[in-house]
Amino acid sequence: MNTINQVKEPSLDSTSFVLLKRLRKLRLTLAATYPYSFRLGGWLWRERMDWAAEFKHQNPEEAAISLEQARDYSFLNFCETMHPKELDLLLAHKFFTKAPEYLLCELQNTVAWYTRESAESKVIQSNYKSQTINR
Amino acid sequence: MALSKQSAEIEAYLHQGAFDLPKQSIDGSQRLIWALRALEGHQAQLRDSLSAATPEQLSLVHSQAYVNGIYSLSASEQIVQLDPELRIYPQSWLAASSAAETLATVTQSSLKEKNQALRKLPFCLSRPGSHHAGSDYGLGLCIFNNLAYAAASALQTNKVNSVAILDFDIHHGNGTEEIFAEEERVLTVSIHQYPFYPGSGKSGSEGAKSNLNLTMQAGDGDKQAREAYDYALEAIDLFQPDLILLEAGVDGHAKDWTSDTMYEDQTFYYFGQQLAQLQTALKKPLVLEVGGGYTEEAVVNGLSALIKGLGEK
Numbered sequence: 001m002n003t004i005n006q007v008k009e010p011s012l013d014s015t016s017f018v019l020l021k022r023l024r025k026l027r028l029t030l031a032a033t034y035p036y037s038f039r040l041g042g043w044l045w046r047e048r049m050d051w052a053a054e055f056k057h058q059n060p061e062e063a064a065i066s067l068e069q070a071r072d073y074s075f076l077n078f079c080e081t082m083h084p085k086e087l088d089l090l091l092a093h094k095f096f097t098k099a100p101e102y103l104l105c106e107l108q109n110t111v112a113w114y115t116r117e118s119a120e121s122k123v124i125q126s127n128y129k130s131q132t133i134n135r
Numbered sequence: 136m137a138l139s140k141q142s143a144e145i146e147a148y149l150h151q152g153a154f155d156l157p158k159q160s161i162d163g164s165q166r167l168i169w170a171l172r173a174l175e176g177h178q179a180q181l182r183d184s185l186s187a188a189t190p191e192q193l194s195l196v197h198s199q200a201y202v203n204g205i206y207s208l209s210a211s212e213q214i215v216q217l218d219p220e221l222r223i224y225p226q227s228w229l230a231a232s233s234a235a236e237t238l239a240t241v242t243q244s245s246l247k248e249k250n251q252a253l254r255k256l257p258f259c260l261s262r263p264g265s266h267h268a269g270s271d272y273g274l275g276l277c278i279f280n281n282l283a284y285a286a287a288s289a290l291q292t293n294k295v296n297s298v299a300i301l302d303f304d305i306h307h308g309n310g311t312e313e314i315f316a317e318e319e320r321v322l323t324v325s326i327h328q329y330p331f332y333p334g335s336g337k338s339g340s341e342g343a344k345s346n347l348n349l350t351m352q353a354g355d356g357d358k359q360a361r362e363a364y365d366y367a368l369e370a371i372d373l374f375q376p377d378l379i380l381l382e383a384g385v386d387g388h389a390k391d392w393t394s395d396t397m398y399e400d401q402t403f404y405y406f407g408q409q410l411a412q413l414q415t416a417l418k419k420p421l422v423l424e425v426g427g428g429y430t431e432e433a434v435v436n437g438l439s440a441l442i443k444g445l446g447e448k
Contacts, residue, residue, distance in 0.1 A: 032219055033219055035218050035219060035274055035332070036218070036334075037219065038217060066211075067200075067201070067207070068271075069204070070215045070223070073216055073217055074216075101337070101340070102309075102333070103334065105334035105335070106332065107334075109332055109334055
């Protein structure tokens with residue numbers, strides 16, 4: 001089993017690490033936004049057997065679900081709640097460095113989408129505020 | 136825009152379960168209502184829904200474990216999430232398996248028609264979606280890949296030796312590409328925005344034996360879409376398929392908020408017109424399935440223009 005201690009020192013300019021930081025800054029989770037969350041969960045299931053054991057213990061029904069994709073998705077959600085910082089380092093420096101290009105591309109798309117949505121929401125809020133003040 | 140008064144005669148199939156499935160994120164039954172509105176004024180005939188595919192049948196294109204998993208979850212009455220947008224509800228099995236079977240049955244039926252020029256164009260209005268579902272996963276509102284299932288079922292009957300799947304939904308048809316990655320009898324062509332959801336489909340990244348990805352950029356409109364489309368149809372013409380399946384997504388429309396491309400009504404008219412001409416030349420069946428479209432204006436106007444174009448042979 002690999003642990004974070006075996007992961008090389010994080011490079012702060014790694015694309016995926018920066019993207020994950022941006023997502024967190026928006027107070028968003030991968031499970032709520034990233035379409036391939038189940039792929040991350042599936043990888044973590046094999047990579048972090050200690051987390052998988054913890055998940056099985058705390059969520060026996062979800063761990064035993066009949067569809068692997070559903071279990072993997074649920075497991076990623078669990079990891080994000082229980083091990084948020086370690087998770088991001090693992091993903092940035094072990095998963096995304098070797099993952100197929102489309103997975104990183106979609107992480108970029110996801111962060112861009114929600115950044116835009118957040119900016120638009122701020123504009124709407126600010127318009128609302130100015131309207132309220134004008135009234 | 137000068138559109139012809141003549142339009143294709145459509146035989147529309149609204150599959151069982153389409154309206155029973157709860158709304159999943161942006162995928163609502165509203166799209167089918169808009170699609171039906173697009174058929175108004177055209178020679179469209181609504182047919183009853185058809186039967187559902189069995190787990191064994193669906194394993195033609197999906198892994199047995201995945202199909203069985205979806206079946207068990209639906210039977211368990213739980214609501215389970217597979218990705219940020221895709222949930223499996225108790226109604227999901229019937230909705231998804233009947234959407235797949237409807238397209239496959241309609242396709243089989245179209246193969247029996249000797250004179251394709253006389254045949255009404257079959258158009259399946261299905262929900263949930265199709266082209267993002269891969270062999271062992273669901274994604275982005277798609278549970279089973281109806282296009283892949285219909286193509287594989289047609290090949291299995293030995294009535295056809297080759298199938299072309301054309302997909303101009305603005306999102307890459309990743310699942311269809313993945314399922315047929317090793318299948319030389321199926322040509323998959325996807326015209327989509329890139330980079331964009333679901334991250335795959337970069338031009339030149341094709342891993343499949345017979346696959347073509349043609350990418351559009353944010354801001355691209357009618358001119359770029361026509362160029363890509365002409366190239367796509369040339370590839371299909373060279374492939375000389377015995378059957379063409381079309382994923383008719385209109386979410387690249389300028390009025391659709393989900394994409395950044397600026398297709399106009401005449402873009403979809405052109406898509407229909409050019410495809411109808413190719414089909415006439417090939418004398419092979421063409422079967423349509425509705426794809427993405429997330430605003431009323433995009434769906435009603437886009438599909439309506441496409442159908443008018445398809446009437447131009």
